[in-house]
Amino acid sequence: MDNDLAERRAGLGWSQAVLAERLGVSRQTVISIERGRFDPSLPLAFRIAAVFGARIDEIFTPATESPATARLG
């Protein structure tokens, strides 16, 4: 999944550590989510949405596939 977590976090002036503390997860988890390498569980996605006052589908969107990746799938 793609997401705009990093932009939203930066918009609020929060560090990754601050966001991680607010979500109750490790800083590495925030880093991996922002890089799109880790899809959060549904409860965590709801907490992320609540922290930013947005809906889950406003933050997370299906990953955009490159043509090469799409052909493989």
Add this chain to the structure above:
Amino acid sequence: MTAPPLAAGRRPAARDLLVAWFVGLLFAAGLGAGAALLRPEQFWLVFGVFTACALAPSIALAWLVVGAGRRVRPDPRAEENVESRWFEKAASGALFDVLAAAGVTAGAVSLLGLPLSADVALVGVWAFALADGGLRYAVIRRPES
């Protein structure tokens, strides 16, 4: 909000650590003595080796049972962290590696008629699983950190 005095925060931790070390040492020495009594011909050698080998896990156990470990509560959100996912992937990969390696080794030992004692085999499986799981975790973690 006022911070608690440092000394007040440190004393219980140091006491817990000392208790864990002391109880762990006693427990390891007990295990060493037990093993040495079963091999009285080399009492002090067996006592020393078994006590030394059992010391680290005994201290860890003492920390968990009588030290600060008894106050540690599991994180209810631990599974939501990426580290938990890494560990699961590494552990599941290591399990299949151990199964494959044990199968190949058992076949080779059987075919070649090699003598392999149970304690050596068990230590081998334990060490292989530990090394393989640790290596897999490091490889999974590397590109993401």
